[in-house]
Amino acid sequence: MYIKEELTNSVSGEVKKVLFESDNGYSVFVVKDSAFGNVTATGSTSGVAVGTAVTLSGEWRTHEKYGSQFAFETYSESLPTSLQGIRNYLASGFIDNIGEYYADVIVDYFGDSTLRIMDNNIERLLEIDGIGETKLEKIKKAWESNKYRQEVMMFLLQYGISPALANKIYRTYTDKSIDIVKENPYKLMHDISGIGFVTADSVALAVGVGLDSPFRVQAGIIHTLEESAQTNHHCFIQYDWLIRLTNDLLKLRESCITEVLNKMITDGSVIVERDSDRVYLPQLYHAENGVADGIAKIMNTTRKSVNSDYVFESDIEYCESQLLAISYAKTSKFMVLTGGPGTGKTTTIKGMIELFEANDFSILLAAPTGRAAKRMTETTGIEAKTIHRLLEYNPQRGFVKGRNNKLCGDVLIVDEMSMVDICLMYNLIKAIPDSMTVILVGDIDQLPSVGPGNVLRNIIDSGTVPTVRLDVIFRQDNGSLIVDNAHRVNRGLMPVMTNKSGTDFFFVQENSDSEIPAAVAELCRTRLPNYFRIDPVKDIQVLSPMKKYSAGVHNLNKYLQNCLNPSTTCTKYGNTGYRIGDKVMVIQNDYDREVFNGDVGYVTAMTPKSKDSKGKETDATITFKFDDRFISYPVHELSCITLAYAATVHKSQGSEYPVVIVVLSDSHSIMLQRNLLYTAITRAKRAVVIVGSESAVSKAVRNNKVENRNTWLCQRLTDKIPK
Numbered sequence: 001m002y003i004k005e006e007l008t009n010s011v012s013g014e015v016k017k018v019l020f021e022s023d024n025g026y027s028v029f030v031v032k033d034s035a036f037g038n039v040t041a042t043g044s045t046s047g048v049a050v051g052t053a054v055t056l057s058g059e060w061r062t063h064e065k066y067g068s069q070f071a072f073e074t075y076s077e078s079l080p081t082s083l084q085g086i087r088n089y090l091a092s093g094f095i096d097n098i099g100e101y102y103a104d105v106i107v108d109y110f111g112d113s114t115l116r117i118m119d120n121n122i123e124r125l126l127e128i129d130g131i132g133e134t135k136l137e138k139i140k141k142a143w144e145s146n147k148y149r150q151e152v153m154m155f156l157l158q159y160g161i162s163p164a165l166a167n168k169i170y171r172t173y174t175d176k177s178i179d180i181v182k183e184n185p186y187k188l189m190h191d192i193s194g195i196g197f198v199t200a201d202s203v204a205l206a207v208g209v210g211l212d213s214p215f216r217v218q219a220g221i222i223h224t225l226e227e228s229a230q231t232n233h234h235c236f237i238q239y240d241w242l243i244r245l246t247n248d249l250l251k252l253r254e255s256c257i258t259e260v261l262n263k264m265i266t267d268g269s270v271i272v273e274r275d276s277d278r279v280y281l282p283q284l285y286h287a288e289n290g291v292a293d294g295i296a297k298i299m300n301t302t303r304k305s306v307n308s309d310y311v312f313e314s315d316i317e318y319c320e321s322q323l324l325a326i327s328y329a330k331t332s333k334f335m336v337l338t339g340g341p342g343t344g345k346t347t348t349i350k351g352m353i354e355l356f357e358a359n360d361f362s363i364l365l366a367a368p369t370g371r372a373a374k375r376m377t378e379t380t381g382i383e384a385k386t387i388h389r390l391l392e393y394n395p396q397r398g399f400v401k402g403r404n405n406k407l408c409g410d411v412l413i414v415d416e417m418s419m420v421d422i423c424l425m426y427n428l429i430k431a432i433p434d435s436m437t438v439i440l441v442g443d444i445d446q447l448p449s450v451g452p453g454n455v456l457r458n459i460i461d462s463g464t465v466p467t468v469r470l471d472v473i474f475r476q477d478n479g480s481l482i483v484d485n486a487h488r489v490n491r492g493l494m495p496v497m498t499n500k501s502g503t504d505f506f507f508v509q510e511n512s513d514s515e516i517p518a519a520v521a522e523l524c525r526t527r528l529p530n531y532f533r534i535d536p537v538k539d540i541q542v543l544s545p546m547k548k549y550s551a552g553v554h555n556l557n558k559y560l561q562n563c564l565n566p567s568t569t570c571t572k573y574g575n576t577g578y579r580i581g582d583k584v585m586v587i588q589n590d591y592d593r594e595v596f597n598g599d600v601g602y603v604t605a606m607t608p609k610s611k612d613s614k615g616k617e618t619d620a621t622i623t624f625k626f627d628d629r630f631i632s633y634p635v636h637e638l639s640c641i642t643l644a645y646a647a648t649v650h651k652s653q654g655s656e657y658p659v660v661i662v663v664l665s666d667s668h669s670i671m672l673q674r675n676l677l678y679t680a681i682t683r684a685k686r687a688v689v690i691v692g693s694e695s696a697v698s699k700a701v702r703n704n705k706v707e708n709r710n711t712w713l714c715q716r717l718t719d720k721i722p723k
């Protein structure tokens with residue numbers, strides 16, 4: 001655990017020892033400061049060498065195990081001036097082919113002129129016994145490379161770019177870094193993760209790029225389209241509206257933006273269809289068209305025949321709509337099965353699987369998240385994969401399965417389709433052979449995808465694909481209100497919240513945001529575990545609409561961690577201290593470790609820093625248990641892990657939990673919608689507890705404004721597939 005100290009915010013001196021360096025630039029080293037003596041500094045650099053003179057700015061912190069440290073945010077460096085500093089610098093390993101022996105020999109021979117000679121007359125190293133032409137060339141190349149690295153870093157740091165991002169820029173562009181930044185800093189936006197328009201624009205203006213530069217205008221247009229796709233989930237923006245939004249960003253004449261936009265349309269940087277004012281990023285245009293073309297092609301291709309007289313061996317009595325869905329599965333190449341909680345989607349899928357297996361069809365099952373795929377496996381008895389895993393995605397090669405490497409099988413059933421955006425759907429469609437039968441399953445009343453598009457709803461609304469909506473409620477035990485209240489909310493009615501004994505749906509009134517964390521903690525710590533005989537960490541999931549504020553995910557996680565898993569021993573990453581027993585969630589796919597976005601695990605072990613055989617300090621690690629697998633992460637790689645005592649409702653999609661606590665506060669006003677509350681309620685199997693204000697619940701129920709997403713998939717399907 002760190003404690004911030006009130007001391008000077010700068011440290012300067014010579015680097016005496018490098019303790020740790022990670023691939024992403026995170027470094028730990030010792031600086032000898034004239035006032036503080038030896039200081040352990042931590043932060044991001046492009047690499048630091050012993051002997052280098054550095055100036056750091058940041059803040060002092062005290063780590064409970066490692067003591068006082070200086071966490072720097074910015075740094076500058078210069079070459080050493082003392083003979084010992086020069087000797088240490090050359091011997092540090094930072095300059096290839098100069099080790100401790102030659103560092104001593106070179107400094108003994110040239111003295112305090114060593115670095116000047118290295119810069120201006122490096123050929124004089126031939127005067128040193130043991131250094132020939134071949135070794136000289138290697139040293140010369142390493143010296144020039146390091147010299148340019150320093151120039152690049154100093155150039156970038158003066159424009160407010162962090163050391164970590166400056167390091168990324170240098171690694172990406174090497175000796176072209178300064179030229180690229182001077183000519184077109186906006187190129188950084190798409191070549192380097194972590195640099196967006198605001199950062200690139202500030203650098204561009206600092207290096208003298210004009211406000212009306214075509215580079216700036218083009219970057220502004222692309223940023224506006226990308227921001228629209230990421231924030232508003234649009235696939236396109238109307239031409240005139242794009243001009244206005246870009247003008248709001250750049251503060252330029254509209255004629256200037258129009259001129260650049262028209263050139264971008266001509267060269268294909270953006271796409272506008274003939275007789276249309278819809279402006280697309282190319283990848284979204286091709287995705288939308290590709291999905292429509294792919295569905296049309298699948299529907300127009302024959303498949304293996306199915307025995308229509310098959311008699312089911314199971315004793316399940318299907319309702320009329322379930323039988324209709326199974327009937328469609330016998331004859332349709334592409335179909336949709338939708339319905340709310342408890343309406344028998346899983347039972348219907350099992351019936352379809354029994355039918356296909358009886359006809360010797362090979363079946364593939366998939367879902368967008370790891371949790372949803374696992375649940376699908378448990379309910380069907382057939383292995384289901386995430387869509388990414390099904391398509392054999394890896395970060396270096398992208399999707400291995402695709403147009404030239406199709407999936408193998410007769411039937412593909414994809415669950416939780418409301419979560420699938422247009423880009424993922426396009427990659428899936430490309431990999432589906434024309435002969436395969438495709439069945440999409442999902443609940444269109446849940447929250448739509450967090451990416452652009454509204455695939456499931458567009459397909460249903462097009463009326464071109466056979467669709468069955470299950471509307472008979474089966475899954476409802478006597479006295480259960482979970483399913484009933486989910487459907488009430490979906491119809492615009494307030495949920496029944498009487499808190500009667502024996503019920504499974506409760507309401508805890510808390511009108512003050514500041515009181516909500518304590519109320520939630522009490523429910524998790526004692527009331528719910530005692531009532532339901534459940535584990536407070538593993539069996540209860542807290543859901544909130546937002547990450548910020550007192551009743552948001554970030555604060556709830558910290559509060560619940562301290563209440564449910566108090567410990568003074570922790571491993572720090574950023575603002576989070578991880579403790580053994582903590583509940584965590586993966587927030588991005590990791591295909592090397594085979595853990596995926598939404599997977600939930602628990603901290604089982606923490607290993608402190610140690611020294612390897614060469615005496616170099618290695619990073620601390622944390623071991624997590626995901627299902628039955630134990631996976632270790634170096635601390636500097638924990639950006640893909642977060643605490644999961646609380647999670648957003650969006651992150652809960654595709655998952656089920658024994659007990660769900662839904663936090664609804666008036667401060668969440670912007671997020672209070674019917675489909676959000678509906679989605680949260682349908683995550684629970686045994687009980688739901690709403691904590692917050694009745695007015696917030698009422699607002700969520702009343703607000704049935706469906707997010708208006710700019711998509712054209714529905715119309716494309718209508719044009720391509722005859723009804």
